[in-house]
Amino acid sequence: MKILVLHGPNLNMLGTREPEIYGSLTLDDINAALSQLALDLGIEIECFQTNSEGRLVDRIQSAAGLFDGILINPAAYTHTSIAIRDAIAAAALPAVEVHLSNIHNREKFRTKSYIAPMAIGQICGFGADSYLLGLRAIFNHIKK
Incomplete structure (x- = not known):
């Protein structure tokens, strides 16, 4: 089993960007934790981060x-990108949407996700654990 892990815009700034919201772990820390969990589960992952909507769409289409399956934190594109939503629909792979913060308990504009209707589930609000929970969820879903 191989899972594509996608990180959207500004996630390369984790560790320094608003740590009171996103925590102090870096993206490298999160990827290392995901890699360890993947090893424990006996699966492969490939992690990719970009600030570009088009590059995210390209990666989804090529998946x-x-x-x-796809584990995705679309970050700010969650609330704006019909293109990413459509790419996930077209790829026809199970996807889990994750967020470090609870997007439903933040500014009103952050509560709408264009991605969630295309995902098998959404996990948010658990910091870096959202990614680990998401990887376990997609693993269990595919394994069935």
């Missing part, structure tokens, strides 16, 4: 046939 079909190469990956069994």
Whole structure:
């Protein structure tokens, strides 16, 4: 089993960007924890971060046939990107949406997700553990 892990815009700034909201772990820390969990589960992951909506769409589109599922934190694109939503729908792979913060307990504009209707589930508000919970969820979903 191989899972594509996608990190959206500004997540490369984790550790220094608003740590009171996003925590003090860096993206490298999160990727290392995901890699360890993947090893424990006996699966492969590939992690990719970009600030570009188009590059996220390209990676999602190219995932079909190469990956069994997608774990995605679309970050700010959650609330704006119909293109990412449509790419996930077209890829026809199970996807889990994750967020470090609870997007439903923040500014009103952050509560709408264009991605959630295309995902098998959404996990938010648990900091870096959201990613680990998401990886376990997609693993269990695909394994069934």
